[in-house]
Amino acid sequence: MKSYLLLIVAFCLSLSLSLTAQTIEKVAPGVWKVTYGTPEKFKPSDFKEDPALDALAKMSGNEKPPFDLSTIKFKTTSRGCVAELTMEDSEKLYGFGLQNNTFQQRGLRKEIRVNSWSTGNVGFSHAPVPFYVSTKGYGVLVNTSRYATFYCGTMHKASESINLKEGGNSNVASSTLDLYKPLEKSSDNMIIEVPSEKGMEIFVFEGPTTKEAIQRYNLYSGGGCMVPAWGLGVKYRGKGDYNDAKAVKLAKYFRENKIPCDMYGLEPGWHSVAYSCSFVWKPSLFPNPDQFIDRMDSMGYKLNLWEHAYVFPTSPLFDPLKDKSGNFAVWKGLVPDFVDPKAREIFGDYHEKTFINKGITAFKLDECDAADYKDAAAQWSFPELSQFPSGIDGEQMHQLFGVLYQKTLLNVFNRNNKRTLLDVRSSQAFAAPYPASLYSDMYDHHEFVRMISNAGFSGLLWSPEIRETKSDADLIRRTQSGVLSAQLLFNSWYLSNPPWLQYDYEKNNRDEFLPNAKELESQIRNLLELRMSLIPYLYSAFATYHFKGIPPFRALVVDYPQDSAVYKIDDQYMMGENLMAAPFLDGASKRSIYFPSGVWYDFNTNQKYEGGKAYNIEMSLDQIPLFVKEGTILPMAKPVQYVTPTTVFEITCHLYGKTCKPTLLFEDNSYTLDYQKNQFNWISLEWNGENGKVTKTGKYKVNGYKVTAWIKH
Structure with a gap:
């Protein structure tokens, strides 16, 4: 009898969950929230900035959702919560954060899981975001900090096959590659699974264009970030074990040789203990840090300090944070519970007093993603089963850690009325207001350019940094990509000298310079001067990002969603309103470039190109792959x-x-x-x-x- 009653209770509970109706609420002009069941605690929206409601109200439309939201189907399962949306055959999908090896996402399975390295093309990333936009002119964000999975038209339901009489494949595959190749036609279902939860919250952003849907997402996030003008200059990060004298010597090299540089970054060696961090200057390398800061400031440098958030036992932050941290250590250090406002306050106050008030202008927030999931031995980060005093678990903390870390330090800069531009290795949803550029230890040039295009779909900035290279041409082409990105960054953390003096790692650290080092130095100087010339244009594009939500760097499909020729173009993108970049990869001298509608001018030669066509274009190393829209x-x-x-x-x-x-x-x-x-x-x-x-x-x-x-x- 007892078993029978338990069965009835379980059945009724299951029935009540399956019949739970979703609620639909308009939360801002052009933005709707669909709620089903009991959504999770610790959602990305719990930590977002206030929406830019006035800017949203100025946009056209705002009257009705882009599709019938009541058609979204939800259900709970033993695994979690599932949502299903219907797509039209012609729709193309983009987004999901900082995706490095896929672009058009329809027909793919995307797993939104933060990771320190790309693993296949499933979606693991430094900054995966559960947000996508459609060429039909809408955006969808699943408000979750779980490892959600999006089946973007990859799954055909059995019901579709019940009445199937023909169309089967009688051919025998000749290889495993042929056997398991992608579907020729994707399904019309977007199926989203959020694990471990009994409810889901979805935000839907109106268009009617792809660009306007992105604008609404960015404005609902709080508006795009306003970087300082100096943040659009040149950043150079010196070797990790440099002392104050070597850093000053390198800083003087830039000034004496008239090579533009605004920002100088110190890598791990400035800490007395770096893995985990002490957040204390190493006296043997920096015996008088205040004097060093003043010296660099007198030469016009904005100092950026490398760190990660893990707190070593000798740090002054350890005792105040030991009861406000997770139950697992990283490199023997505490993992602060940044969900807790008090933990953020302790961490931020220390940085304010010790660094910001003394002249430090920015930080590099490293290692805030997760250990490489595919490498069983690379488990340096905290596990998903971690527990934190706030109640958040390790999975959710991994997804939110990067954006909470940014928020912790940006709150300090904001209350001091100072702008900054951070480097950060992880981010998440609603991050558009945060002046922080993502970076990676990966180094594939095509992936670096693709991430410029992809970042713009999700309110992110990306730095295709320059380190060592294979040749003169590789160095120049990579530097050009940096010039044509949100942040121009030379990351020489393991190089004693700038890479244009010697791009071979071992020879660089033996101070063996290239025979044509001065020639390369001159070419690099010209490129950096071009970047400085573009600052007013780029700065104004960032202002438009802030006030209107238009990404300063964005894929061609954002501006030309009706042009099917741009649907797969991931290595060309718009810069501001009127410039198109088409980087040459891996030292190449030729490439095919597609021009959207209109007439375009070669920035170098003023040659004109008619839009709607692709051209094979050759450029020398002293020409930059930049094109100007007619009427500019x-x-x-x-x-x-x-x-x-x-x-x-x-x-x-x-x-x-x-x-x-x-x-x-x-x-x-x-x-x-x-x-x-x-x-x-x-x-x-x-x-x-x-x-x-x-x-x-x-x-x-x-x-x-x-x-x-x-x-x-």
Whole structure:
């Protein structure tokens, strides 16, 4: 009898769960939330910034969802919670965060699992995000910190085969590759599984275009990040065991040779203990850190300190955090429970007092993803079964750790009215407001470029850093990719000298320079000066990102979703409104480049290309793969060695085409958050066919730009 009653109770409970109806709520203009069952605790939205509601309200549409949300089917299973959405045959899908080896995602299974290395093409990544957009003009975010799986049209239901009378395959495969090849036609089902939970929360973002769906996601996240102007300059990270004298010597090399550099990064050796971290200067290498900071500041450098969040027992942070950390150690150090506001406060206050107040402008937040899942011996990180005082488990903490780490330190910079640009190795959903650029220990050039395109779908920034290379051409082409990205970063943490003096690792560390080192140095200098010339254009693109949610770097499909030719193009992308980058990979001198609709100008030669076609284009190493849309006024600055609070950029306006649209420049002090108090200007650059006109609108009183010339192309 007891067993019978238990069976009835279990059946009723199962029935009640399966019949639970979803609720639909409009949470912001153009944004809807669909809730089923009891969603998990510790969702990404629990830690997001406030949405940019005014900016969302200014967008067109906002009246009804992009599709009938009641058609989303949910169910709970013994494994967790499942949602099913229907897709049209023509839809293409993009997103899922920092994906390095896939681009168009329909027909693939994506597992949203943070990992320190790519594992196949399933979706493991430094910054996987449970968000995708469709060419039908909508976006979907599953608000989970679990290892969710998205079956993007990969699964055909048995019900589809019941009445199947023909269409089977009678051919015998000749190889395993042929046998297990991808489906010729994907299904119309998007099936999403969130493990271990009895409910799910989904956000749906209206379009009606792909770009507008991304804009709404970024604005609902809080708006795109406003990086400091100096963050768009050049960053150089020195060798990990350098002392103060060697760092200063290298810093002087840049200045004496007129090589632009804004940011200098110290790698692990500055800590007295680095794995895990002491967060204390190593006295044998930096006996007087305050003096060192002042010396670097006097040369115009913004100092960036490497760290990870794991706290060694000798650290001043250990005792305050020992009761606010997980139950497993990493490299013998505590793992702070950043879900707990008090833990974030302790960690942040220490950084404020010890580093930020003394002149440190940024940090590199390393190792905040997870140990490589495919390597059984590489289990340096905390396990999924970890428990934290807040109640979050190890799986959820892995997914959220990077974004919580960013939030912890950015809160300190914000309350000090200082802007920064962090390096970070992991991120998650709703990260668009955080000025942090992702990086990786991986080094495939094509993957690095693909990640520039992919990052823009999910509110992320990516740095295709330069380390050692195989040849002169490889060095130049990789540097060009850096120039054409969110952050230009040379990561020489294991090189004694800059890679353009010697790109071979062993010879570099023996101080054996290339015979053509000075020639390469000159080529690199020219590229870095080009980057400095682009700062006003890029800075204004980031302002548009902040106020309108348009990613400054984005795949061609975002701007041209009706052009099927761009659906698979992962190695070309838009920079701001009017530039298209098409990096040459692995030292190549030729490649095929597709031009979307319109007319495009080669930045180097002014040669024109008609859109809607692909061309085989050859470029020498002194030419950069950059193209300008016809009708553009491109503001180019006279290059400076580094940016200061008083920098005035001297602007030459380059005109492409007989008729040019007005271009806007964003102007503020670029060091503080005063733009949030409307202390900024928009400067309109206009050309009437004969003369240029500069019009300034706003409340900021200091001039950051001086237009000196107009040049027709």
